[in-house]
Amino acid sequence: MSTATVQGAVIRSGELEFRQLDGCRVATAVGPHLGARIVRLDVVRVPSGAVWRPQSSAHEENVVVVFAGSGSAASGAARRRVNRADTVYTPTGDLYELSADAGMDLTAYVWNTTLRPDRAPGTEPRRFSRLWNEETQLKGFTGTGQAEASARTATMNFLFWPGTGSPQLCLHCGFMQPGEYFNVHVHPESEEAFIAFEGKGQLHLDGQWYDAEPGDVLYAPPGVPHGTRHPDEDPAAPRFATCGGPTPFDPVLYQRAGVSTKVR
Template sequence: MKTSSHLGTARIITSREFEYENTPDGSGTEVATPVSPAVGAPCVTLHVVRVAPGAAWSPEDTLVEENTAVVYAGSGRVHVGSESREARRASAAYAPTGRALTLTAGPEGLTAYVWRTPLAEGRTPGTDPKVFSTLWDDETRLRGFAGTGQIDPEAAPRATMNFVFWPGAGSAQLCLHCGIQQPGETFNVHLHTHSDEAFIAFEGVGQMYLVDRWIDVEAGDVLFAAPGVLHGARNPHTGSEARRFVTCGGPTPFDPALYDAAGVSSQVV
């Protein structure tokens, strides 16, 4: 049975629990904030934004923070600084410090998940970061991930993770990864020593691991795990009716261990 879980500095927040507030511009745009310092996240804030038809929205302090965004529903345009691109479901954008992120909705409106974080002291933006992409960008991937050693890896087939925005593409602190769990596959349980983890169920139904248990989730739900908290994702469904289970998000700041596991450099280019 699907349940909500709140375990100290680890939470799964179902989409039905989101608490939306209207933006002050009177456009009808609504914002929920399931992950933030108010719930114990030291590094990351995650908004769920329903941009009203024809309206535009930008995160507060966007010019002095890192932002990533994933379009969940609807269509419109996404702007990073002076550049813009058409946006539809699974479109993704990265706005480095100094370049504003703006979402503009088309006639049907636009729903997006948006991650925010200040650039930590000592970190500098990439020289020419990739700013537009899609969750299905499979140019750089992590396959066969066995976890980080705290619990035995599952014997199930291992899921694949796309690195959409990551240090090798110029992302200085935020990252965006897309986990694709085909029927029966698992992205093994792991933790990040120094990073918050905030990721969402983007497509399908599956399970997220949090602290010590697997919890049923569906598209739209959010997982938050503070540094040191075990988490993972799996698609336990098999058979002719089973479909893939897709997650997206990532640790903040990015965790070099994931890139080491993929055999690629974690240096920001």
């Protein structure tokens, strides 16, 4: 059973409930059943040699993170080979597609949202990236004051964000070495949905820390404190990485990083 409260939820990957849909298996980790009104996070398992092509995606803004397997992905007319940790962005108006290689299933986490009337896609949005892209980063994040901050701060990569043409969704990857934190914070107007992608660590939700393993999901509604940490003090321990982001994007994160919040 997921660890859930009125103020959000931590959803364990082993307890996601999958349904058959268009030849694939789909589980909704975050959605209306948790009270989410802005963002939905689906987990999609594409069988060997099969294709996932949701027609509804043309009406939404979508971000895909490949969690396991390999194949190809399309964003509108653009197509690329994808493997674990590759990422795909599709603006409203375009379809996305995922194809699994023969002999290997492909698992992806997919964020989607409906654009607000005052927002529009960027002029030339970035469509493909990778979680380990270090082009634009936030370092030294001290949180927003809801909990004591650690000086041992994690690093966050910005993959899809206003600077790459994303008007509402974003995708960030935070990676923590042993003892590091992405300090507790809130988003006043945004719903946060992110996953534990690599290694073992802990997720903070509304005053409590929860152990997390790859595939686990955290959902925090607007104003609810959340964060991450790598509690292992052994310097040889593998890093802990998470990915996701607030919807709509929170300009505070980009202001802290010293970059523009203008959608390109």
